[in-house]
Amino acid sequence: MAKTMGPVRRAFAPWDDPLAEPLIRFERISKRFGDFTAIDDVSLDIYEREFFALLGPSGCGKTTLMRMLAGFETPSEGRILLDGEDISAIPPHRRPVNMMFQSYALFPHMNVADNIAFGLKQDNLPKTDIAACVEEMLSLVKLEPFAKRKPDQLSGGQRQRVALARSLAKRPKVLLLDEPLGALDKKLREETQFELMDIQEKLGMTFLIVTHDQEEAMTVADRIAVMNEGTFEQIAPPSVIYEEPSSRYVAGFIGDINLLEGTLATSLDKAPTFASPDLPAPVTVEAEGLASGPVALAVRPEKLRIALDEPADDPAMAKVSGRVWDIAYMGDVSIFHVRLSDEVCEGQPKDDSVPIIRATIANTTRLVERPIAWDDKVWLSWDKSAGVVLTR
Amino acid sequence: MNQRMSWFNVTSLTFGFAFLYLPILILIIYSFNDSRLVTVWGGFSTRWYGELFQNEGIMDAAWVTARVAFVSATIATILGTMAAIVLVRLGRFRGRTLFNGMIYAPLVMPEVITGLSLLLLFVAMGFARGFWTVVIAHITFSMCYVAVVVQSRLITFDESLEEAAQDLGCPPGRSFFAITLPVILPAVLAGWMLAFTLSLDDLVIASFATGPGATTLPIKIYSQIRLGVTPEINAVCTILIALVALGIITASLASKHRMMRARRTVG
Numbered sequence: 001m002a003k004t005m006g007p008v009r010r011a012f013a014p015w016d017d018p019l020a021e022p023l024i025r026f027e028r029i030s031k032r033f034g035d036f037t038a039i040d041d042v043s044l045d046i047y048e049r050e051f052f053a054l055l056g057p058s059g060c061g062k063t064t065l066m067r068m069l070a071g072f073e074t075p076s077e078g079r080i081l082l083d084g085e086d087i088s089a090i091p092p093h094r095r096p097v098n099m100m101f102q103s104y105a106l107f108p109h110m111n112v113a114d115n116i117a118f119g120l121k122q123d124n125l126p127k128t129d130i131a132a133c134v135e136e137m138l139s140l141v142k143l144e145p146f147a148k149r150k151p152d153q154l155s156g157g158q159r160q161r162v163a164l165a166r167s168l169a170k171r172p173k174v175l176l177l178d179e180p181l182g183a184l185d186k187k188l189r190e191e192t193q194f195e196l197m198d199i200q201e202k203l204g205m206t207f208l209i210v211t212h213d214q215e216e217a218m219t220v221a222d223r224i225a226v227m228n229e230g231t232f233e234q235i236a237p238p239s240v241i242y243e244e245p246s247s248r249y250v251a252g253f254i255g256d257i258n259l260l261e262g263t264l265a266t267s268l269d270k271a272p273t274f275a276s277p278d279l280p281a282p283v284t285v286e287a288e289g290l291a292s293g294p295v296a297l298a299v300r301p302e303k304l305r306i307a308l309d310e311p312a313d314d315p316a317m318a319k320v321s322g323r324v325w326d327i328a329y330m331g332d333v334s335i336f337h338v339r340l341s342d343e344v345c346e347g348q349p350k351d352d353s354v355p356i357i358r359a360t361i362a363n364t365t366r367l368v369e370r371p372i373a374w375d376d377k378v379w380l381s382w383d384k385s386a387g388v389v390l391t392r
Numbered sequence: 393m394n395q396r397m398s399w400f401n402v403t404s405l406t407f408g409f410a411f412l413y414l415p416i417l418i419l420i421i422y423s424f425n426d427s428r429l430v431t432v433w434g435g436f437s438t439r440w441y442g443e444l445f446q447n448e449g450i451m452d453a454a455w456v457t458a459r460v461a462f463v464s465a466t467i468a469t470i471l472g473t474m475a476a477i478v479l480v481r482l483g484r485f486r487g488r489t490l491f492n493g494m495i496y497a498p499l500v501m502p503e504v505i506t507g508l509s510l511l512l513l514f515v516a517m518g519f520a521r522g523f524w525t526v527v528i529a530h531i532t533f534s535m536c537y538v539a540v541v542v543q544s545r546l547i548t549f550d551e552s553l554e555e556a557a558q559d560l561g562c563p564p565g566r567s568f569f570a571i572t573l574p575v576i577l578p579a580v581l582a583g584w585m586l587a588f589t590l591s592l593d594d595l596v597i598a599s600f601a602t603g604p605g606a607t608t609l610p611i612k613i614y615s616q617i618r619l620g621v622t623p624e625i626n627a628v629c630t631i632l633i634a635l636v637a638l639g640i641i642t643a644s645l646a647s648k649h650r651m652m653r654a655r656r657t658v659g
């Protein structure tokens with residue numbers, strides 16, 4: 001997350017600038033396979049030097065969208081513009097876009113250096129230039145000692161780096177990465193994510209990455225598009241996706257969240273309140289510009305505070321009471337499962353009609369000193385701005 | 393497998409192999425027989441090999457056979473590879489299953505029928521029978537073998553390799569020669585080898601399709617045998633066996649090498 005917090009990155013938000021010209025523009029794109037609609041009328045702008053992530057469950061159309069940009073699929077409807085030019089008629093080998101394939105697609109009969117040089121040779125560059133560029137790429141992905149090896153003599157992580165070097169070698173305007181880190185273990189994955197961000201910044205390219213790992217998207221991307229069945233649910237920077245999800249789907253897809261279904265009541269003279277059959281009493285919420293009606297209230301577990309005594313009334317806070325159903329000790333945090341009912345739950349089978357809210361509390365003190373135990377009556381409270389009212 | 397072989401296994405193995413290879417072994421031994429009589433051992437000599445090379449009829453036939461095998465194997469490999477690509481790549485076009493089945497049919501078709509139908513075709517079209525009709529006949533049946541061998545390799549070929557090549561700026565036609573062909577080359581060569589050996593030892597189809605001046609070695613041998621087996625024939629056959637064995641061993645080594653590589657890539 002270092003990148004999004006750094007001073008340079010904070011200023012980088014061309015999507016908020018109405019005058020900025022997008023590098024890539026998907027204009028009302030639809031893609032049908034037979035009578036199955038894989039992509040359904042989507043529009044998207046991606047800006048130069050942006051690191052953009054497509055996030056969504058399997059089969060939602062991420063690869064299809066990317067393959068249309070690379071030229072391997074033609075849109076059924078709509079246009080794709082690159083630098084303001086319609087690229088529909090340009091075949092894949094003439095698009096200034098390179099792709100790193102999900103399967104790496106390394107050429108098995110060529111060694112690492114030849115694999116990386118392949119794209120450069122297609123442009124008939126002088127031999128010395130090609131050699132220099134291959135050297136540079138090898139050092140960028142730290143594979144110099146392996147230049148003469150064949151792909152089948154490399155480990156999975158090394159192959160993945162060859163694939164990356166090969167797709168970077170031509171310095172494309174746009175690099176497409178289709179689940180580039182899918183085959184790596186967690187540790188290598190995290191390392192490589194930072195390497196990717198580093199490389200992207202160093203070479204000043206635009207990266208479009210496909211992933212179904214939300215943590216990965218949060219880590220690397222400037223903006224994320226959350227996809228669902230061929231459409232975009234929300235397109236926003238990671239912090240916005242996390243803190244202000246636009247729909248129940250996005251809220252549930254990214255991170256852990258408590259979702260309560262209920263109704264919103266607004267009036268001119270009072271703060272808006274959220275009432276739910278799950279809650280003993282209505283709670284105050286922030287709902288600027290929303291009308292009364294059925295909504296969901298979403299609160300992240302780490303935004304909750306837990307206490308044995310009822311907090312003092314505060315117009316800025318919302319609170320509910322319940323009993324501790326379960327405590328999961330995770331080391332750095334404990335997750336309290338609180339049943340929103342005053343009756344003692346010990347010995348009772350789990351009753352699904354009573355909602356359970358999860359609160360993640362940082363373990364700032366040693367375990368033995370913490371006062372809250374199973375079956376204790378507790379109060380959960382949260383800043384009302386932490387609760388997000390979702391209409392979709 | 394540290395269990396000792398039972399006497400039953402040993403005998404059946406011995407008999408089986410004896411049944412298969414004894415005739416060939418005898419033929420090879422007698423090709424080095426000094427005596428003119430095929431059944432009487434008159435000491436070791438290579439004299440029949442020497443005479444063989446003096447025998448113009450046999451040498452001509454050998455030359456025809458080699459040319460037919462080379463040309464037909466090469467053309468069959470090109471056509472068979474193309475057929476395999478179409479069948480694997482073109483997806484589900486109308487009649488694909490039919491085509492797929494039809495490519496296997498000549499493998500099980502009795503050779504007499506293939507030969508006869510080709511003969512009828514040549515006669516109907518007014519082709520003068522000779523070298524080229526034998527070549528055409530051999531192409532027809534051996535290209536199916538090539539197609540089957542190459543097809544089985546192409547099925548496991550990752551098409552994203554070719555897409556990757558195009559993505560890196562290589563036009564579609566060139567990407568086939570730069571990427572796909574080198575990767576499937578062992579299978580193509582194995583197919584060529586197979587077509588070559590099939591053509592070398594074919595008697596039935598060649599005898600239907602042949603004409604004046606295009607007597608292949610198997611036809612020559614067969615016609616000579618009717619006049620009695622001579623040690624020269626033994627010598628020719630020994631050389632043929634050596635060639636065919638070499639071809640088959642090379643082809644199987646190539647595919648084994650390929651499989652080992654593939655296994656290493658997966659592993």
Ligand SMILES: Nc1ncnc2c1ncn2[C@@H]1O[C@H](COP(=O)(O)OP(=O)(O)OP(=O)(O)O)[C@@H](O)[C@H]1O
Nearest residue numbers: 033036038056057058059060061062063064065212
């Ligand atoms: N060539 C095709 N013919 C028919 N249907 C296709 C084709 N390609 C993709 N689809 C369908 O389109 C949908 C989207 O596929 P796509 O490959 O884009 O999914 P994805 O989001 O990349 O999924 P994953 O995360 O599993 O890779 C899927 O339901 C898939 O079955």
Ligand SMILES: [Mg+2]
Nearest residue numbers: 062063064102
């Ligand atoms: Mg995919």
